[in-house]
Amino acid sequence: MSFWDQAVEIARVDLQVERRIGDVLRIILPFAVVALLVFPLALGIDLAAITRIGPAVFWAIGVLFGMQVALRQAADDRPERRDLYALLGVDPAARFVGRSMSGSLLMLGFLLALMVATLLLYSPRLPEGWPIPAAAAILLTSIGLTELGTLAGEVTAGLRNRTALASLIVAPLAIPLVLGGAQTLESLARDTGILPWLLLLFATDLALAVAGVGLARPIEEASR
Amino acid sequence: MRTTRILMVIAAISLGAGLYLTFTSPTDRLQGEFTRIVNIHAPSMWVAFLAFGVTALASIMWLIFKRTAWDRLAEASVETGVIFTATGLFTGMVWGQAVWGRAWDWADPRMASTAVMFFVYIGYLALRKAIPDPIMRARRSAILGAIAVIQVPLVYFSVNLFRSLHQTQSIRPDGATMPDAMVVALLVNFVAFTLLYVALTAARIQVAKAEEERAAETVPAGDAVTTPMLSEVEDV
Numbered sequence: 001m002s003f004w005d006q007a008v009e010i011a012r013v014d015l016q017v018e019r020r021i022g023d024v025l026r027i028i029l030p031f032a033v034v035a036l037l038v039f040p041l042a043l044g045i046d047l048a049a050i051t052r053i054g055p056a057v058f059w060a061i062g063v064l065f066g067m068q069v070a071l072r073q074a075a076d077d078r079p080e081r082r083d084l085y086a087l088l089g090v091d092p093a094a095r096f097v098g099r100s101m102s103g104s105l106l107m108l109g110f111l112l113a114l115m116v117a118t119l120l121l122y123s124p125r126l127p128e129g130w131p132i133p134a135a136a137a138i139l140l141t142s143i144g145l146t147e148l149g150t151l152a153g154e155v156t157a158g159l160r161n162r163t164a165l166a167s168l169i170v171a172p173l174a175i176p177l178v179l180g181g182a183q184t185l186e187s188l189a190r191d192t193g194i195l196p197w198l199l200l201l202f203a204t205d206l207a208l209a210v211a212g213v214g215l216a217r218p219i220e221e222a223s224r
Numbered sequence: 225m226r227t228t229r230i231l232m233v234i235a236a237i238s239l240g241a242g243l244y245l246t247f248t249s250p251t252d253r254l255q256g257e258f259t260r261i262v263n264i265h266a267p268s269m270w271v272a273f274l275a276f277g278v279t280a281l282a283s284i285m286w287l288i289f290k291r292t293a294w295d296r297l298a299e300a301s302v303e304t305g306v307i308f309t310a311t312g313l314f315t316g317m318v319w320g321q322a323v324w325g326r327a328w329d330w331a332d333p334r335m336a337s338t339a340v341m342f343f344v345y346i347g348y349l350a351l352r353k354a355i356p357d358p359i360m361r362a363r364r365s366a367i368l369g370a371i372a373v374i375q376v377p378l379v380y381f382s383v384n385l386f387r388s389l390h391q392t393q394s395i396r397p398d399g400a401t402m403p404d405a406m407v408v409a410l411l412v413n414f415v416a417f418t419l420l421y422v423a424l425t426a427a428r429i430q431v432a433k434a435e436e437e438r439a440a441e442t443v444p445a446g447d448a449v450t451t452p453m454l455s456e457v458e459d460v
Contacts, residue, residue, distance in 0.1 A: 151371065155364045159354050168350055169368065172343040176378065211371050218287050222363035 010090070010098025015105065023072040024106050032065040032110075033117050040121070054124030059182045062111050063145065066222050067170045069110050070103055070149020071163055079158070082220075092216035096150060100212065103146035111138045127189040133198075137184040140201035145170075147208035154219045176204045180214045228430055231423035238416035242267075245409035252406075258322040261315050261411055267417035268312035269338070275305025275421060276345065276376050283369030286362055294438075295362035298369050299352060300428035302345050304421055309342045337379040344372045358436075 001009070018024060039057050040050045077085075085095060115138065118124065126134075152166040152173075159165060180201035187194045212219075242263065252259035278301040286294035316335060317327040328335065348368050355361040402410075 004353055106244040151367075155351065155368055161354055165347070165350055165354055168343070172340045172347065173372070173375065175337070175340045207374055208371075211374075215287070215367050215370065218363060221234075222360065222367055 003091055003097075006094035007098035007101060009158060010095055011102040011105075013031070014099060014102035018072070018102070021072075023186060024069050024110055028065055028068045028072070029110060029113055030106065031068075032061050032114055035061050035065065036114070036117055036121055048124055051124055054113045054118055054122030054180065055126075057122065057184055058115060058118040058124075059178055062114055062141070062181075063174050063178050064171070065114075065150055066107055066110065066142075066145045067167050068163075069107050069147050070170070071153050071166050074105075077157065086088050086220075092220035093213045096154075096212045096216050096219070099150050100143070100209070107142035107146050108139060111142055115224050127185065130185060130188060133184050133188050133194050136198055137181045137201065140198065140205055141177045141181040144201060144205045144208055145174060146175055147212055148177075151208065151212055151219070152214075155222065176200055180204065225430060228423065228426040231419065231426055235416065235419040235423040237287065238412070242312060242413035242416040243411050245405075249405045249409040250403055255323050259406075261319040261322075262388050263413045265312055265315040265319060266410060267413045268308045268315065269419045270414055271417045272305050272309040272312055273376055274307060274418065275301045275425075276341070278425075279305065279345075279348075279369045280373035283366040286366040287370065290362075292358075292362070294350055295358075295366065296429045296432045297425070298365065299432060300425045301426055302369070303346055304424045305346050306342065307337065307424075308417070308421065309345070313338055313342065313370075318319070334379065337375070341375045341379050344375055348372060384445055 018047045036057065039053070043049055043053070115134070125140070148170050152169040153162075155169065156166045158163045183193045183197045184201075187197055246263040249260070249263075253258060258447050279298045282294045282298035282301060285291075286298065301455050313335075316338075320329060320332075320335075321327040330336065348365060351368060352361055355364060
């Protein structure tokens with residue numbers, strides 16, 4: 001089996017497990033929508049303020065709950081599963097790539113659903129021609145956040161306080177992604193050019209991909 | 225041990241010289257006496273960047289050579305770096321309150337990115353604390369230490385990349401933007417803080433070695449209890 005065949009197979013199995021468990025669709029997404037509802041309630045009935053903070057709330061909730069998507073139960077490999085991968089001769093780098101592929105797809109779906117909820121609940125004022133830049137920013141953020149979550153998940157695998165610890169590691173490191181995502185629409189509204197922000201997102205994704213693939217073997221050893 | 229003590233003495237002497245120059249250098253026309261805080265703030269941040277750079281290097285070296293010494297260096301350097309980052313943040317906030325009129329200004333991306341960097345390494349220390357097995361701890365923290373350093377250039381260049389209240393670098397290749405006496409005081413403090421970093425890191429490495437030796441000598445509680453044999457029990 002080639003490297004890419006292994007990666008695609010791992011991604012396929014991951015998605016299948018997720019379809020059965022349904023962590024993202026049944027638990028994380030509804031919880032994130034509840035969080036979207038909490039902000040206006042805490043702020044008071046100030047329609048102008050609610051409209052203005054909509055995109056910012058989307059990115060904040062998206063990244064915070066996105067971590068839960070990246071660290072979902074289906075992505076937590078038990079030692080037996082890791083042993084099986086090792087016995088089957090699966091390339092650790094292919095495992096990272098496959099895991100990132102399936103996670104990115106789920107993250108993209110999660111963020112798109114959250115965006116629809118934000119549009120309905122907050123009616124934010126968006127600049128003309130926003131859908132394509134927003135889609136690009138969400139896609140790149142999804143990839144970066146998943147790569148970061150996968151790395152943090154591996155580093156904290158099997159630890160008692162895994163979820164809290166991995167979130168502490170991911171949250172600060174995800175700041176370039178939040179900045180890039182949020183500033184893309186801001187720059188579009190101010191007409192100051194979105195390219196630097198998309199490049200920041202792309203560079204972060206690339207750096208994380210290089211780190212993930214380059215450190216795949218030590219990560220494999222570390223998570224045992 | 226003796227080397228660490230000598231390093232401590234040298235660091236203390238240079239810190240004394242740095243402090244003397246800080247209080248005898250000229251006062252800034254606009255910032256007044258508060259400009260002296262910069263002599264602690266800037267060297268603290270420099271040492272923090274240095275410490276996290278050393279951590280990344282030590283982490284990569286551990287991943288290649290798997291020698292405990294690199295793990296000890298990475299741990300010691302992070303702990304020292306976190307202390308200096310906290311000092312840099314605190315002194316920056318005191319200076320900001322005095323000069324900008326507010327301790328925390330969101331118009332300064334350097335402040336926010338430094339706080340983010342601080343929490344990345346708090347996460348690193350939390351990860352170390354969560355793993356009891358020394359080999360697994362060294363492995364996992366080496367991976368995080370190698371990745372976390374991505375933040376450092378972003379923090380350093382944030383004043384050049386974004387519109388910011390924070391001033392850009394004062395000492396540049398084309399010359400300094402302040403009087404010579406101020407430059408001398410700042411440079412002496414940079415050297416003093418660097419020596420202090422080296423001394424503290426060396427001392428922390430000594431503590432880590434002592435902790436490892438103690439752990440090796442300690443008998444786990446369970447080992448003191450032996451299972452009773454049926455033949456040794458009389459009243460069955």
